[in-house]
Amino acid sequence: MSSFDPKIIAFCCDQSGYPAADMAGTLKLKLPRNIEIVRVPCAGRIETIYLLKALEKGADGVLVFACYEENCQFLRGNLRAKARLAYAHRMLEGIGLEKERVEICHLATNSGVKFVETLRRKSEQLKKMGPNPAKES
Amino acid sequence: MIKAEQKPIDEILKYLNPYNKILLSGCGACVTVCHAGGEKEVELLASGLRMARQKIGKKIEVLEVTPARQCEPEFALELSETIEKVEAVLSISCGVGVQTLVRHFPKIPIFPGVNTSFLGETITHGVWEERCQACGNCILEKTGGICPISRCAKQLLNGPCGGSSKGKCEIKKEADCAWQLIYDRLKTLNQLYKLEEIIPAKRWGVESRDSGLRRIVREDLKV
Numbered sequence: 001m002s003s004f005d006p007k008i009i010a011f012c013c014d015q016s017g018y019p020a021a022d023m024a025g026t027l028k029l030k031l032p033r034n035i036e037i038v039r040v041p042c043a044g045r046i047e048t049i050y051l052l053k054a055l056e057k058g059a060d061g062v063l064v065f066a067c068y069e070e071n072c073q074f075l076r077g078n079l080r081a082k083a084r085l086a087y088a089h090r091m092l093e094g095i096g097l098e099k100e101r102v103e104i105c106h107l108a109t110n111s112g113v114k115f116v117e118t119l120r121r122k123s124e125q126l127k128k129m130g131p132n133p134a135k136e137s
Numbered sequence: 138m139i140k141a142e143q144k145p146i147d148e149i150l151k152y153l154n155p156y157n158k159i160l161l162s163g164c165g166a167c168v169t170v171c172h173a174g175g176e177k178e179v180e181l182l183a184s185g186l187r188m189a190r191q192k193i194g195k196k197i198e199v200l201e202v203t204p205a206r207q208c209e210p211e212f213a214l215e216l217s218e219t220i221e222k223v224e225a226v227l228s229i230s231c232g233v234g235v236q237t238l239v240r241h242f243p244k245i246p247i248f249p250g251v252n253t254s255f256l257g258e259t260i261t262h263g264v265w266e267e268r269c270q271a272c273g274n275c276i277l278e279k280t281g282g283i284c285p286i287s288r289c290a291k292q293l294l295n296g297p298c299g300g301s302s303k304g305k306c307e308i309k310k311e312a313d314c315a316w317q318l319i320y321d322r323l324k325t326l327n328q329l330y331k332l333e334e335i336i337p338a339k340r341w342g343v344e345s346r347d348s349g350l351r352r353i354v355r356e357d358l359k360v
Contacts, residue, residue, distance in 0.1 A: 049177065052184040056191075091181070094146030095189040134188035 005034045006060040006126035008119060011050070013043045015073050016107055017065025023112030031116055032123035043067065043104075044077025051088040051102050060132040061122055064104040065115065071108070078106065097134055100125065139167035139231045140265045141174060141251040146185050149227065152248050153186065153197070156225040161186070161250070162216060162238070163203035164230030171265055173251045174229035176203040182229065182250065207234030213241050220245055256287075273344035273351065279336055281322035286339075288315035294336040 012018040018039050024031065036059075040046055043066030054062045064085065066078040082104055089099040105118045153159060161183050169175030183199040190197040200219055204212040207230035220226060220242050228235045229250035238247045255267040270287045276294070277284060286292050290308035297316035300307025304317040323329050341347040 047177070049181050049184065052181060052188070056184050056188050091146060091185050094150075095185055096147075096192055097188065134192040136187075136191065 004127055004131060006032075006123050006131070007034045007036070007058060008032070008061045008063060008122055008126070009036050009038060009054040009059045010063045010065060010119065011038045011040055011043070011046050012065045013067055013078070014039060014041050016067040016071075016109055016111070017043075017105075017115065019109040020065065020107050020111045020115040023110060024116045025112075027112050029112060029116040032119055034123075035119060042072065042074045042077035043081035044072070044074055044079075046081050046084065048084045048088050048091075051085065052091065055092075055097070055101065055132055055134060056136060058132075058135045060101065060129075060135070061126045062102045063118065063122055064102075065118075066104055066106055068106045068108060095134065097132070098129055101129070101132060138170055138256070139233070139253060140171045140255050140257040140267075141168050141229075141231050141253045143173050143178065143182065143229065143251050144249070146182070146189065149182075149248070149250055150186065150189050153225065153227060156223075156246075157196070158198040158200075158223050159186075160200045160202060160216065160219055160223040160226045162207060162226060162228045162230065162234075163201075164207040164228075164234050165203055165205040166208070166230075168230055168234075168251060169203075170259070171257075172263075174231075178229060179203050182227075186227075208237050210237065210241060213237045216242075271346075272339060272341075273346075274339060276336060276339075279331060279334060280319045281326060281328065281331070283315060283318045283322055285315045285319065288313075288318070294338070296332070 012021055021037055043064055046064060051062050064081055066081050069078060072078045085102060085104050088102050092099045103122065107114050161179050163174045163176055163179035165175065172178060179201050183201050186197060186199055200223060202216060202219060204215055206212050207228065225246040225248065226238060227248050227250045228238055231253040232249065235247060235249045256269040256271060257265045258268045260266050267287050269284060272286050285294060290306055291298055297314055301314040301317055304314055306312040306314050323331055
């Protein structure tokens with residue numbers, strides 16, 4: 001069994017991802033070990049640079065937990081996040097990194113189970129990919 | 138303002154290949170407005186370059202700076218001390234800014250990080266469109282303020298071609314026909330009579346780029 005524990009930065013929208021993480025805690029669901037949650041007021045607050053810096057500074061993968069489309073309290077924040085992810089994907093392709101390292105997941109306040117399942121799936125996917133070769137050493 | 142787009146990062150990486158310490162210089166003017174070369178884009182590209190080089194085991198140190206206007210000597214010269222510390226400069230200002238650095242720092246390689254695209258207007262956030270080709274002899278007064286040089290694919294001066302259809306251009310179907318726009322605008326202004334005036338062919342070889350490098354000299358401003 002691999003000893004590699006992928007580090008995942010999970011940006012969580014305050015209206016969906018963060019309450020979902022909270023619910024996962026209430027349900028005592030087990031998260032993969034190496035997760036760092038970053039609470040943001042809206043997924044639209046996440047700039048492209050945050051995604052790249054996370055990878056540069058040591059993450060193996062980045063997940064953005066945002067509200068379902070057409071369900072953003074700030075109307076277009078989740079769509080903005082999605083567009084910024086697409087831009088980051090283009091950059092990652094230019095750099096030669098797998099774009100799958102950065103992903104968006106749409107969920108709702110009560111999606112504690114989905115939150116954990118997504119993180120587990122991501123962690124398994126990153127284990128197969130191996131450590132991020134572009135992180136600072 | 139000048140509009141630009143960042144070059145593909147793999148193209149930039151190719152010409153930075155021999156260097157291990159560079160200065161990445163943005164510009165606080167036009168390219169900041171079109172999100173191609175401002176402070177944020179400097180930070181983003183620097184991060185991308187560092188990761189790309191880390192990935193192949195050939196680290197690169199990237200110093201970051203964004204002078205207020207790289208095309209003005211006063212601001213370009215602010216980089217003097219920093220430039221001495223690096224092996225090359227990647228400039229993501231427009232082509233003018235790149236050449237200002239080249240003029241003032243002749244001993245260091247300076248590379249462009251953006252493609253300077255056109256003089257344009259912000260249509261909406263994230264969308265820019267060409268509005269001027271700096272032809273050197275503005276005729277907007279005759280055309281209701283709409284430029285047929287930059288907005289008509291054929292640069293026609295006296296009405297549309299036969300390809301204008303339902304207000305759209307035959308060359309770029311998504312673009313409005315400039316002459317349809319001119320007609321509609323002059324009609325709104327009750328100035329359709331202006332269309333009766335024949336606009337003579339432009340003197341491309343005298344006023345425009347075809348005569349070679351253009352220069353403006355104002356003796357009253359010289360110091």
